[in-house]
Amino acid sequence: MMNPEEKKAFEKQIHAYIGKEFGPALVGQDDVNQAMVRQWCEVMGDANPAYTDTEWAATSSRGGTIAPPSMLHIWVMQGYPMAFIKPDDPPVDRQRELHQIFDKYGYKGVVATNCTTEFFTEAKPGDSIQSHSTFDTISDEKATGIGTGYFIETVTNFTNQDGEKLGRMVFRVLKFIPTAQPAAAEESSGGAMSKDPTRLAPALGHDNKWWWDAVNNDDKVLIQRCKSCETLRHPPRPMCHKCQSLEWDSIESTMDGTVNSFCVICYPEIPGYSYPLVGAVIELAEGTRLVSNVVDVDPDDMVIGMKVKGTVEQVDEVTKLPQFRPVKS
Amino acid sequence: MLTSIKDECAIVGIGMTEISKNSGRSELQLAAECVSAAIKDAGLKPHDIDGLTGFTLDHVDEIEVARTVGIPELKMMSRMPHGGGAPMSLVQQAVMAVSTGMCKAVVGYRAMNGRSGARYSEGVADGPETTDAISWGWYMPYGLLTPACWVAMHTQRYMHEYGATDEALAEIAVAQRDFASRNPNALFYGRPITMDDYYNAPYIVEPLKLYDCCIETDGGAAFVITSAERAKDLPHTPAMVRSAAQGAAFDQEVMTSFYRDCITTLPEYDLVAKQCYEQSGLGPDDLDAAIIYDAFTPIVLFQLESFGFCKHGEGHEWVKGGTLGPDGRLPTNTHGGLLSEGYIHGINGLAEGVRLIRGTSVNQPKKNIENVLVTSGASMPTSAIIIGK
Ligand SMILES: [Zn+2]
Numbered sequence: 088m089m090n091p092e093e094k095k096a097f098e099k100q101i102h103a104y105i106g107k108e109f110g111p112a113l114v115g116q117d118d119v120n121q122a123m124v125r126q127w128c129e130v131m132g133d134a135n136p137a138y139t140d141t142e143w144a145a146t147s148s149r150g151g152t153i154a155p156p157s158m159l160h161i162w163v164m165q166g167y168p169m170a171f172i173k174p175d176d177p178p179v180d181r182q183r184e185l186h187q188i189f190d191k192y193g194y195k196g197v198v199a200t201n202c203t204t205e206f207f208t209e210a211k212p213g214d215s216i217q218s219h220s221t222f223d224t225i226s227d228e229k230a231t232g233i234g235t236g237y238f239i240e241t242v243t244n245f246t247n248q249d250g251e252k253l254g255r256m257v258f259r260v261l262k263f264i265p266t267a268q269p270a271a272a273e274e275s276s277g278g279a280m281s282k283d284p285t286r287l288a289p290a291l292g293h294d295n296k297w298w299w300d301a302v303n304n305d306d307k308v309l310i311q312r313c314k315s316c317e318t319l320r321h322p323p324r325p326m327c328h329k330c331q332s333l334e335w336d337s338i339e340s341t342m343d344g345t346v347n348s349f350c351v352i353c354y355p356e357i358p359g360y361s362y363p364l365v366g367a368v369i370e371l372a373e374g375t376r377l378v379s380n381v382v383d384v385d386p387d388d389m390v391i392g393m394k395v396k397g398t399v400e401q402v403d404e405v406t407k408l409p410q411f412r413p414v415k416s
Numbered sequence: 417m418l419t420s421i422k423d424e425c426a427i428v429g430i431g432m433t434e435i436s437k438n439s440g441r442s443e444l445q446l447a448a449e450c451v452s453a454a455i456k457d458a459g460l461k462p463h464d465i466d467g468l469t470g471f472t473l474d475h476v477d478e479i480e481v482a483r484t485v486g487i488p489e490l491k492m493m494s495r496m497p498h499g500g501g502a503p504m505s506l507v508q509q510a511v512m513a514v515s516t517g518m519c520k521a522v523v524g525y526r527a528m529n530g531r532s533g534a535r536y537s538e539g540v541a542d543g544p545e546t547t548d549a550i551s552w553g554w555y556m557p558y559g560l561l562t563p564a565c566w567v568a569m570h571t572q573r574y575m576h577e578y579g580a581t582d583e584a585l586a587e588i589a590v591a592q593r594d595f596a597s598r599n600p601n602a603l604f605y606g607r608p609i610t611m612d613d614y615y616n617a618p619y620i621v622e623p624l625k626l627y628d629c630c631i632e633t634d635g636g637a638a639f640v641i642t643s644a645e646r647a648k649d650l651p652h653t654p655a656m657v658r659s660a661a662q663g664a665a666f667d668q669e670v671m672t673s674f675y676r677d678c679i680t681t682l683p684e685y686d687l688v689a690k691q692c693y694e695q696s697g698l699g700p701d702d703l704d705a706a707i708i709y710d711a712f713t714p715i716v717l718f719q720l721e722s723f724g725f726c727k728h729g730e731g732h733e734w735v736k737g738g739t740l741g742p743d744g745r746l747p748t749n750t751h752g753g754l755l756s757e758g759y760i761h762g763i764n765g766l767a768e769g770v771r772l773i774r775g776t777s778v779n780q781p782k783k784n785i786e787n788v789l790v791t792s793g794a795s796m797p798t799s800a801i802i803i804g805k
Contacts, residue, residue: 289553292545293442322554325445328486331452350568351622360559368674376675380558391576408557
């Protein structure tokens with residue numbers, strides 16, 4: 088945490104970037120070309136002949152093929168080497184420089200929040216595209232659902248070799264102190280590498296974060312307990328429904344459980360999960376219930392009343408979850 | 417009959433938390449604290465409260481308030497729209513409920529971290545920490561992402577406890593496609609299915625197969641209600657509203673009430689049924705047909721049991737042998753239902769209920785239809801009506 092003086096200095100430092108350029112204009116490494124357009128259209132499933140059918144396009148009002156407008160920012164991208172930029176490599180431009188300042192003060196998360204693009208003129212094969220980016224606004228500190236941070240809005244103008252304006256993109260990111268999913272929120276180097284999909288993360292708030300923290304940091308499953316009447320409760324809530332006490336602590340579950348009910352999820356298949364997937368309502372030995380998965384089991388062998396034992400484990404690159412296995416009798 | 421609300425009701429308790437720039441706790445806790453304080457101030461206990469009214473803008477669901485504070489049953493839930501225009505309308509909701517005898521005591525609430533959380537002045541609400549969002553977090557990481565998963569969990573336990581098999585589900589699935597096959601407005605028009613079709617279809621979430629699940633459609637449905645007096649002068653046989661009830665029950669969650677001792681019944685539907693019968697003076701024997709909310713086949717069984725057509729756990733036997741068919745004891749979802757007419761969130765079912773009263777359903781039963789039950793979603797706070805000639 089920064090003290091008020093430090094915060095003031097930090098904000099002065101970041102707000103000084105407003106109005107500045109990222110650096111010299113970026114010039115596309117390749118001119119707009121039919122091969123790249125064709126590949127993009129294949130991947131996007133865009134069959135518009137104006138982009139790829141030279142014969143058809145010759146008879147169109149444009150007199151030849153044009154590049155899909157939404158490819159505009161692609162022509163100036165720095166390509167594959169971007170994937171290997173490390174967080175503390177010397178900054179390649181003022182944007183990286185600014186992000187590194189944020190990183191230094193703990194605002195390590197980055198998430199794109201808005202992007203709007205206006206298109207003025209079409210790009211066509213042979214055009215050389217340039218882009219010119221500036222920092223437009225940097226907000227005051229904001230509290231958001233994923234953490235506290237600053238919105239940075241940048242404006243990029245695209246032109247061709249004749250200086251003709253092709254488009255204008257307004258891009259807004261939030262640089263924030265991650266409160267939720269540190270691993271998912273870390274800025275990946277350069278932001279271009281795609282990761283394996285992971286399980287959907289729970290929203291975190293006052294009433295459940297402590298529970299997930301125990302899972303993530305201590306590999307423990309806790310059960311909330313009323314300090315006044317000792318009633319156990321799950322899912323956690325801020326007040327005891329029996330005696331209305333706001334005072335609570337927790338006990339650690341033994342993770343000995345019995346299957347109260349279950350289902351075998353087959354469809355739809357969501358990225359980040361493997362199927363068939365067994366979901367189950369587990370009755371814990373302590374008396375509360377926990378919804379989880381039963382793993383290392385043939386779905387056909389699942390029965391209600393099955394004894395299971397749970398542990399907290401890493402289920403994918405970023406997710407830790409309680410998971411249960413049948414107890415061999 | 418009540419003719420005026422004058423002097424019918426009074427505000428008897430008030431409760432507040434401190435006001436700060438950073439409460440340091442959840443909006444749910446703020447709501448629980450002020451609601452609990454108001455109940456105490458009134459000299460009442462949580463179980464004396466049976467209605468909650470709030471803001472559509474509130475991030476705290478009324479059933480979360482009820483579970484947290486320990487209010488066991490709700491007979492009326494309302495959310496009033498339009499932000500700053502809402503507060504006095506909460507009083508109006510409460511007075512309506514209490515003066516008509518629908519509720520004994522109603523609490524109105526609003527809880528917000530309006531400075532430290534999502535601020536109106538920011539103009540952007542980036543994933544507010546609603547109780548709803550927190551609640552889904554107990555299921556999503558484990559892959560329980562769809563209504564089929566949640567309903568399957570209740571169904572598996574139901575089959576286990578009562579010896580039910582998918583035969584009962586097949587009965588419902590096939591009967592409703594049969595109705596739909598004769599309804600030109602149904603997606604399954606002209607497409608009846610056989611028992612073999614049912615059994616050969618793949619699992620979506622075991623034990624639910626493809627034809628246990630409703631379809632997804634676009635469309636709209638609406639209705640008009642006026643006074644009985646005025647209805648006399650209008651062209652159609654009026655469908656008189658005999659009763660209209662809402663309900664949430666102890667430990668209620670939306671679709672995931674897995675923490676109750678028994679997860680094979682719908683206590684909220686028991687509560688709705690009780691009110692429907694009390695208000696109308698009718699019983700299950702007086703109901704001639706039904707529109708039962710059928711997002712999934714098993715929830716039809718649960719509802720039939722709650723409405724007393726048979727005992728809890730016996731629905732799977734009761735439906736067999738054509739009970740819900742055109743000539744059965746209780747022709748049900750004669751339009752094809754959400755399973756096979758279309759999914760307009762139950763308002764299309766209400767329209768069919770009215771057709772049954774008018775005698776204009778494409779599958780109009782031969783017998784006289786005096787009273788029809790129309791229900792809403794199951795496994796969540798819910799509501800139902802009885803309409804009649
Ligand atoms: Zn207690």
